[in-house]
Amino acid sequence: MRSAAVVGTGLIGTSIALALSAKGVTVYLVDKEPVTALAAAAVGAGRAEEPAEAVDLAVLAVPPAELAATLAQAQKRGLARAYTDVASVKGRPMADIVDLGCDLTSFVGGHPMAGGERSGPLAARANLFEGRVWVLSPHPATSEWARQAVESMITTCGAYPLVMKPGEHDAAVGLVSHAPHVVASLMAARLEHAAELEIGLAGQGVRDVTRIAAGDPGLWLDVLSANAGTVADTLTELGRDLESVIKALRHLEAGGTEEASDRGAEEVLLDVLNRGVAGCEKLPNKHGAPKVSYVTLSVPVGDQPGELARLFADIGATGMNVEDVFIDHAPGKTAGVVELLVTPEVADLLAQSLKDRDRIAIEAPEPESTV
Amino acid sequence: MRSAAVVGTGLIGTSIALALSAKGVTVYLVDKEPVTALAAAAVGAGRAEEPAEAVDLAVLAVPPAELAATLAQAQKRGLARAYTDVASVKGRPMADIVDLGCDLTSFVGGHPMAGGERSGPLAARANLFEGRVWVLSPHPATSEWARQAVESMITTCGAYPLVMKPGEHDAAVGLVSHAPHVVASLMAARLEHAAELEIGLAGQGVRDVTRIAAGDPGLWLDVLSANAGTVADTLTELGRDLESVIKALRHLEAGGTEEASDRGAEEVLLDVLNRGVAGCEKLPNKHGAPKVSYVTLSVPVGDQPGELARLFADIGATGMNVEDVFIDHAPGKTAGVVELLVTPEVADLLAQSLKDRDRIAIEAPEPESTV
Numbered sequence: 194m195r196s197a198a199v200v201g202t203g204l205i206g207t208s209i210a211l212a213l214s215a216k217g218v219t220v221y222l223v224d225k226e227p228v229t230a231l232a233a234a235a236v237g238a239g240r241a242e243e244p245a246e247a248v249d250l251a252v253l254a255v256p257p258a259e260l261a262a263t264l265a266q267a268q269k270r271g272l273a274r275a276y277t278d279v280a281s282v283k284g285r286p287m288a289d290i291v292d293l294g295c296d297l298t299s300f301v302g303g304h305p306m307a308g309g310e311r312s313g314p315l316a317a318r319a320n321l322f323e324g325r326v327w328v329l330s331p332h333p334a335t336s337e338w339a340r341q342a343v344e345s346m347i348t349t350c351g352a353y354p355l356v357m358k359p360g361e362h363d364a365a366v367g368l369v370s371h372a373p374h375v376v377a378s379l380m381a382a383r384l385e386h387a388a389e390l391e392i393g394l395a396g397q398g399v400r401d402v403t404r405i406a407a408g409d410p411g412l413w414l415d416v417l418s419a420n421a422g423t424v425a426d427t428l429t430e431l432g433r434d435l436e437s438v439i440k441a442l443r444h445l446e447a448g449g450t451e452e453a454s455d456r457g458a459e460e461v462l463l464d465v466l467n468r469g470v471a472g473c474e475k476l477p478n479k480h481g482a483p484k485v486s487y488v489t490l491s492v493p494v495g496d497q498p499g500e501l502a503r504l505f506a507d508i509g510a511t512g513m514n515v516e517d518v519f520i521d522h523a524p525g526k527t528a529g530v531v532e533l534l535v536t537p538e539v540a541d542l543l544a545q546s547l548k549d550r551d552r553i554a555i556e557a558p559e560p561e562s563t564v
Numbered sequence: 565m566r567s568a569a570v571v572g573t574g575l576i577g578t579s580i581a582l583a584l585s586a587k588g589v590t591v592y593l594v595d596k597e598p599v600t601a602l603a604a605a606a607v608g609a610g611r612a613e614e615p616a617e618a619v620d621l622a623v624l625a626v627p628p629a630e631l632a633a634t635l636a637q638a639q640k641r642g643l644a645r646a647y648t649d650v651a652s653v654k655g656r657p658m659a660d661i662v663d664l665g666c667d668l669t670s671f672v673g674g675h676p677m678a679g680g681e682r683s684g685p686l687a688a689r690a691n692l693f694e695g696r697v698w699v700l701s702p703h704p705a706t707s708e709w710a711r712q713a714v715e716s717m718i719t720t721c722g723a724y725p726l727v728m729k730p731g732e733h734d735a736a737v738g739l740v741s742h743a744p745h746v747v748a749s750l751m752a753a754r755l756e757h758a759a760e761l762e763i764g765l766a767g768q769g770v771r772d773v774t775r776i777a778a779g780d781p782g783l784w785l786d787v788l789s790a791n792a793g794t795v796a797d798t799l800t801e802l803g804r805d806l807e808s809v810i811k812a813l814r815h816l817e818a819g820g821t822e823e824a825s826d827r828g829a830e831e832v833l834l835d836v837l838n839r840g841v842a843g844c845e846k847l848p849n850k851h852g853a854p855k856v857s858y859v860t861l862s863v864p865v866g867d868q869p870g871e872l873a874r875l876f877a878d879i880g881a882t883g884m885n886v887e888d889v890f891i892d893h894a895p896g897k898t899a900g901v902v903e904l905l906v907t908p909e910v911a912d913l914l915a916q917s918l919k920d921r922d923r924i925a926i927e928a929p930e931p932e933s934t935v
Contacts, residue, residue: 355764361761368754368758369767370765375836376747378837380747380840383801384846387739387843394697394740395741398741399741400847403744418830421813421817422813428810432803434750443796446792466781466784468752468756469749472753472756473778475763476766501887505886506877508873508880509877510877
């Protein structure tokens with residue numbers, strides 16, 4: 194690939210432009226707001242001008258609702274030989290594209306699985322897609338040439354192409370991204386009017402459950418609207434379980450006068466809890482490898498500046514690999530506990546190495562089972 | 565405090581015994597399974613025998629449903645001058661204690677906010693409570709002496725006493741611990757039969773939302789049963805929002821023929837998303853201090869053994885404090901991105917220091933807004 198155009202120089206578009214420019218591709222930057230394209234050019238993403246002749250690939254980084262019209266217009270003026278998009282929903286935009294009679298041979302839908310994060314060209318970075326999956330949704334009519342052009346762009350960005358049908362993609366992100374976001378929002382919304390004393394008992398658990406609910410509501414409204422059916426299906430199933438759980442809890446609250454019926458309520462709760470455990474086990478830890486049992490080393494740390502840095506230095510000095518890190522603080526106090534997830538074969542060595550450095554490092558089970 | 569008895573030498577009981585023994589307190593270990601008390605003694609938690617005379621404090625670390633009977637029996641034989649428990653629910657056990665006619669002057673309910681984690685005396689550790697909050701629920705009839713004895717034990721364990729009424733405590737943990745656990749389970753249960761391709765798109769978001777659902781179902785059944793009403797109340801409110809969200813999504817899925825009605829559906833979604841953001845902002849980052857805006861530095865790392873250790877060494881060498889760490893891996897691939905949360909004043913210095921060590925460190929917004 195020698196030339197590309199990015200239409201829509203927000204965070205994603207500009208990040209792609211930065212990555213391609215860094216690899217020597219000539220990138221043209223186009224935005225309906227000229228100042229936005231100029232800002233992208235100012236951070237080194239390319240030239241804020243229309244290309245004089247057709248480029249190898251045009252990336253249409255516009256909102257899903259605008260995609261079909263933008264593609265039709267670009268194809269009409271012969272902007273590029275191949276086209277792709279970056280929308281986080283694939284089905285509805287593709288239907289719009291077919292409806293508008295766009296040329297399907299030159300178009301491949303795409304969705305980089307990277308943080309949408311802060312918007313705008315100045316938040317862009319060339320490595321935004323480094324190591325991430327990038328879903329490709331070619332249409333049956335898509336030409337091999339167009340597909341290769343888009344795959345080449347993806348690998349140039351440091352990402353990994355993964356081919357999925359639009360419906361498959363939307364079902365997948367509906368389940369593993371959009372529905373979880375709604376669930377996090379629903380739980381977080383319960384904390385809005387919580388008393389200080391209640392919030393004071395919040396630990397890592399509720400923090401993790403609600404973390405993504407802090408995301409930009411406007412952005413998420415667009416995403417949920419474009420994938421409404423899939424998300425509603427998942428939430429409807431979840432709602433059925435929720436109803437059973439509430440009914441079982443109400444029964445137990447009333448105080449079991451009938452033992453048999455109590456057992457029924459407990460079975461309902463156990464069933465949901467067990468299925469939750471099974472669901473967690475489906476999530477790969479990394480690399481799609483089967484979930485391995487990590488060992489947690491708990492290390493108490495003070496909260497003076499540099500304490501965590503000193504701990505990291507000690508860990509680094511051991512040369513051993515830590516898989517994940519959790520940091521827990523007691524509210525209102527100055528001591529904390531850092532939990533290091535490591536593979537079982539590393540655990541003893543790391544614990545000993547930390548003890549040699551006068552640290553307390555105690556093996557505990559996975560933090561998942563924390564009450 | 566010079567002497568204590570721990571009744572029920574599971575993880576919590578034995579950990580308390582270890583912490584007290586380490587500070588020179590004579591600790592007697594009692595369990596209905598003698599071998600369990602012997603195991604606790606074997607790891608240095610104290611003596612596996614009944615005290616010959618009344619001890620200063622007895623910690624009743626038994627399941628909530630057994631607490632009242634255990635207390636009544638212990639008081640009858642004069643085991644201690646003061647008594648406490650460690651159950652994660654306070655209201656129902658206290659009602660049982662009053663019903664059984666126990667001496668209330670010598671009893672203070674307690675709940676250490678530490679990981680229940682793996683069970684049994686061999687998983688115990690003296691620092692389990694280090695830096696954690698420990699809720700105290702004295703009864704109006706509780707004597708000052710009993711309360712001081714329990715507070716002394718809490719500080720000896722390295723924890724911080726926080727006084728709450730039983731109902732307040734149960735409402736708080738229902739909201740910030742028990743209901744979030746159910747919500748995580750409900751979402752995780754949706755993943756049980758997910759296809760591999762769907763799971764392949766799972767990122768940090770869904771992992772965080774569902775993480776605690778991996779906890780022991782049997783343990784959580786007990787907790788939810790003992791606090792059923794409070795949890796049901798929170799989930800009922802959540803269920804009302806869920807219903808509105810599903811209805812709004814179904815409306816948007818059908819495709820808006822009426823603009824006005826579409827706006828109504830979008831307003832419903834936006835309202836829940838906005839309240840979710842507000843709820844997240846209530847959660848203190850640490851120390852009960854108002855939430856500060858952290859800056860995220862994103863650092864790409866390979867996945868060779870020791871890569872993370874080397875990164876930690878580099879961070880440690882800068883002497884700067886990292887507030888939190890997130891590690892994201894692309895499924896099936898060998899590169900990842902580590903996100904370091906730091907305070908704004910540290911961000912630039914740390915980024916520069918890492919760059920001086922030939923690392924790419926790019927400032928990004930908080931990972932919360934990741935799509």
